[in-house]
Amino acid sequence: MPKQRKFNILEHELVPKHEVLPPEEAARILKELGVTPQQLPWLRVTDPVARAIGAKPGDIVRIYRKSPTSGETIAYRYVVGY
């Protein structure tokens, strides 16, 4: 049997879409929510998804979660370095 290509975890049904925000937008979002980055939920750089999308510590990541109550919701996570 032919060896299958390495599976990309971003395609898995459990993994919602993640995207790294550009700095200007990240600043705008933080202001809109009125929080410091540390007050957001964290995403570790060692997280497989963080590695797959190339997030660096200090980035803000936007997550499009599928929600059973409201269809789609947007969540943010702050990338931390450990």
Place this chain on the structure above:
Amino acid sequence: MGEYIYSWEELSKYISDSLDNARRILPKRIYDDLESKLREVVEDKGLSPEEAREIIDSVVKDYEYSMIEPGEPVGTVAAQSIGEPGTQMTLRTFHYAGMREFNVTLGLPRFIEIVDARREPSTPVMYIYLDDEHKHSEAEAKKVARSIEFTRVINVTSEIDIDLVNMRIVLRLDPVMLEDKGVTVEQVKKVLEKLKLGRVEAEPSDPLVLYVYIEPGETFSLIDLQKKKEKILNAKIKGLKKIRRVILQSTISPDGTTEYFLVTEGSNLKDIFEVPGIDPRRVYTNDIHEVEEVLGIEAARIALIREMKNVLEEQGLDVDIRHIMLVADMMTWTGKVRQIGRHGVSGEKYSPLARAAFEMTTQNLFEAAIHGEEDRLLGITETVIAGGVIRMGTGMVEVSMNPAALVKPREVSEGEK
């Protein structure tokens, strides 16, 4: 009352500001629902712009009314909403009626396992869906099942002896098990040769008997032979580590075709992706830590919600999904799954008094004293200990005074002088 309009395109022009407002405030799904319902009504019975506007505004108003108010103790409400039905859960583990009997921990023990974030569930289970090529045929599905089931020499051997006269280990293979696991004698022979213990030969009169000739080393001992025997028995023939048993199950999809999928005892998410014939996008495991490690924290959050919901639903308990989502959010807050308890959410509270009130009172107070921690009495527990007003509900509101505003009128009056 304005003119009735029977075309959605025309109506939406008149009420575009209302629609935009609704789109901004409402979640996507509710907005989509609203829009499709309106469209239906308009095209069927007609609506005037005023009426449409009124409908949209009342939906928005109702949505805002249903939102949590500032100061609402959502965590406490969630804890009680899960805790009370939890008292009705079965205390023992349950059987799962599949094609063959198959034990899966459910009920309270499983729920505790989830919120405690145990390293490995007591019954790890994986659900593997197959790709289009394999999912409709039982034979093909069985082939995939066999390729992932972890099989060792011991699983297909009925007898093993040490023949000291000829310095060899005698293996008798079990034809029934060979058939069941889909292993041939040739395969076993190859595995034995790979161990490099010595020459492997089949008995000419009986193909099911294999001999492994042990080359006599410099030092010979019976313990050494026993060790080699163990090594042979534990040699892997095929499959993935930790997958102890694979069961074939089928569902009937809505279009009437039968779809086969695999349920495994034991879980190995990392390696399963590379197995040909499966659909890697839909593999699911009940091992939350494995999901976190392989698919990341967001996937773990979804898996947590799914697992908790399954346990509660299976017990016939109706708990609102939002309570469960809140628990999962707290557990995944720091980017790692942490338990609700001493080593997790409760143990990492900022306030030393709150930690002391939870568990291990003296130890927590001693540690806080040693580290010179400070308690600003902001949380609920600390405030109750100190006898203050909790910062929840109406207690959230405080009156503050702006001294600068008091000074102003006096300046004016002085100016008048």
